[in-house]
Every structure is written in structure tokens, then in C-alpha cells.
Amino acid sequence: MARRQPDIALPNDRVLTVVTGALPAAFVPGWLLCLREWYGWDVRVCVTHAAARLVSCEALAAASGNPVLGPDWRPGTGRVDHREAADWPDAVLVVPATANWIAKYAHGITDSLALAATAFTTAPVVVAPSLGPLAERPAIRRNLRTLQEDGVHVVPTGTGVSAHSGIRESGAMPSIDAVLETLSRVTATDREASR
Template structure:
């Protein structure tokens, strides 16, 4: 990235929701970059599938915060999804699988990660990791629904498939693309209604 975009977050509180696509393994590096570049306080919420691809220990170590999920912890007496939703100034869903996108688009909150994202009033930026599913009618409908609902969906890119080893479309967007989208969203929010 030649020049990092200005991202006006008053308190620098960013929640990253990690779902079960292979690029979840890169999220600890993203967290370190975000903390170094912006000085943000980063928290992470994971799905069950994400825990098979990236360890909670790595996410906690790089974020400096305990990891939320994949399950609710009612015995703590806290309502984790509501607290995290209220705490966040921005939510990044990195990577977002077709399954997670479909559930979110239809208001399904059967996981801590989905409930947290559904309850937040912060801007939500979704970085899909879809492979060939990116062009399927159902996926396109779900992404359109998210956009219509005010969710900021970053366009997928081209990447190397873990399956075939060849380049294909539908790859998770780069950190540059995600940050550029978040910059546009937060700048518009800072300007307020016109």
C-alpha cells in the first residue's frame, strides 16, 4: 500500500469477524498491520469453522484481546454479542464465506458472530471469499440483499485456488481494498447526512 487511507474512528475500536474460509489464516497478519498502522483496539469474533483454520491463541496474541466465540458463554453473566456490537465503531467480516453471507442476508443469528454483526449499529464491511460461488445466482442475490440493507461489500478479486493451484475469481479482497472501503464509509459517516 503506497499511502494508507485516513479512517476517522473516534476511539479506534474495530471488531473483526472471522468465518471459515481459508484466508482466515491470514487474519493475524492483518490485525498486526491494523494495530501498527492505525493504533486501533482490535477485537475478534470467530465462527466454529474459522477455529479450524486459525487459532484463537494467534488471534488473541495479535489483537491483545480475548477472542469472542465461537460459542456464547452465558455463565459469565455477560451478553457478549450485545457488548461487542455496542463497543465496535466498525466491523470487518474477513473473510466472509457464502454460508455466512447467506445467513446474514436473511437475518439468521444462530451464531455469536452472526448475532454480533446483526446487533451492531457500526458500519459493517464484508470481504467475501467465495471462489466460483461468487458468480452463482443465490450468492449474487445474497450480496445484493446485504448492499440494499446498507452493508458495505468489497468486490472479490483474483487469487490462487487452494483446490486447483490455478488463478480464479472470487478471492478475498486485499487489505488495501478493505481499508479503502472502510475509509469511504467512515468519511461519509463523519460528514453526516446531506
Template sequence: MTGRPANVPEDLPLARGHLLLVGTGSFSVTLLPTWALLLRRWYGTTVRACLTWSATRLVAPDALAAATRSPVAGPGFGTGAGTVEHQELALWADLVVVAPATAAFVGKCAHGISDSLALSVVTSTTAPVVIAPAFAEAASGKPSVRRNVALLAEDGYTVVGPRDGTSVHTDQVGPGAMADLGAILRAARDLL
């Protein structure tokens, strides 16, 4: 397929073509509808999405549903379809990409606290998980945040470190911005 930037891998070898995007409440979550469209176009991937409560304040679930061509899971648990939703998503996914991952999500995930649908999916899946943190500049340097990121890596999650970016709050460039889609996809391809 054409139109792919040079830093984006040519292939993404998913066994069944299933990719789950998990979005949390960082401003970068607004990129997910566009990313879903690109993933479908570039790789022919079936994309589903799961959002946390805070993510739904920043990106419209209806926009993400249109981009994925699938209902968005979350933010709450639902068994109305006759399934245990976090288990169904965990088994469905060939790859889970958490982008962006807030410090709260990273901390809870690092300590096995699965008190939301998104966290329950990530901690329940046997599929590879790529986590792309997006932190406020001050949070990026906190020892507790760094320890949590290190714990995720120790536990087998692939963490794609943040990069410099423009703060929504200060308009200043600094560390903590979510990695770009190319870096995330390269890390994912290396896992698969």
C-alpha cells in the same frame, strides 16, 4: 506511522479506536493475525476478533488473541463474564470488518439468520459493517449467491467484492478471492 503500502489509507477515523474483525471459515482467515498487528501499528487501533466454528479450524484463536492483545470471542456464545457477549461486542465496535465472509455467512446475514455469535454481532451492531466475501470460483457465479450479496448491499452493509486469486484447491487463478486489506480499509474509511 511508517511501512504502510500506498493502497492503504493514511487514516481510519474511528470514534473510540475500536475495530472488530470477524473471521469465517475460508482459507483467507489465516491472514487475520497479521492484519490485526498491522491495524494496531498503522492506526493505533484497539482490535478485537470474533471467529465462527469453521474459522477456528483454519486459524488458531491463541494466535489471533496474541495479535489483538485481547481474548477472541466465539465461536460459541458465552455469558461467563456476566455480559451478553454479542450485545457487548456490537456496542463496543466503531467498525466491524467481516473478512473473509463465506457464502454461508453471507446467505445467513442477508436473511437475518443470526444463529452464531458472529452473525449475532453483525446483525445487532449499529456500527458500520464492511463484508469481504471469499467464495469458491463456482459459487461466485451462482445466482443465489449474487442475490445474497445484493441483499446485503440493499440492507446497508458495505460489500467489498472479491478479486481474482489462487484457489487453494486447484492452484488455478480465478474469481472469488477475498479483497486485499487496502481495498477493505479504503471502503471502511469511506464509511466513516
């Protein structure tokens, strides 16, 4: 049976993917190839320092077809990297989102190119947390609620095999299907609102 992707209409077919430093960052090149093949989207990637230690910027550039932004600003270019990154996309996917990144984003901290780009964007933001057992901690749950109250679309975590214990646990990064279903709902709601 052929795989059916959710219907997602983006005005300019542009998606910024923010990658943070959780182990599932290693899966992101495959996700990027899927987004390009399934939807024909123009995909750009912005990485944190921790993400760049888990997945090579070269692999992300090859999979996205674009240069990778970050982890640092490039002041010598004469451009404002985070503002250009924020203005460019129709949607932002944060895949995976660590507890650290979520906490900073929820509290308006913009001490990295990835956080600043996400904070400045007016595009819908879909966050795919990768938290493991931290997903049940009160502080983490508070931060996720804050993001949702601020209009950020948080995809519920799934279950997965822990790199630490080798056993299945909750709090794992959601699947690409769950992330795309969330983005589909967001874009459908936006289309209805603009009518």
C-alpha cells in the same frame, strides 16, 4: 517508497473483526497486526466454529492483543456476549466472509455469536467475501445485493490462487488495501453526514 494507508477516522479507534471459515482466515493475524500498527486501533476478534478450525484463537488473541470472542456464547459470565460485542466497535470487518455466513446474515439468521454480534451492531459493517467460483452464482449474488440494500458495505472480490486447483480464479477475498479503502469511504461519508 513508503506505503500510504487510507485516512480512516474512527471515534474511539475500535474495530471488531469477524472471522468466518474460509481458508484466508489464516491471513487474519497478519491483518490484525497491520491494523494495530498502521492505525493504533483497539482490535477485537469474534470467530465462527469453522474459522476456529482454520486459525487458532491463540494466534488471533496474540495478534489483536485481546481475548477472542466465540465461537460459542459464554453464558456463565453473566454477560450477553453478542450485545457487548455489537455495542463496542466503531466499525465491523467481516474478513473473510463465506457464502454460508453471507446467506445467513442476509436473511437475519443469528445462530452464532458472530452472526448475532454483527446483526445487533449499529456500527458500519464491511464484508470481504471469499467465494471462489460461487461468486458468480445467482443465489450468492442475490445475497450480496440484499446486504448492500440493507446498508452493509460489500468489498468486491479479487483474484487469487485456488487451494483446490492451484490456478488463479476470481471470487477471492479482497486485499487488505481494498477493505481499508472501503472503510475509508464509509467513514468519510459518515463524517460528512454528521456535519
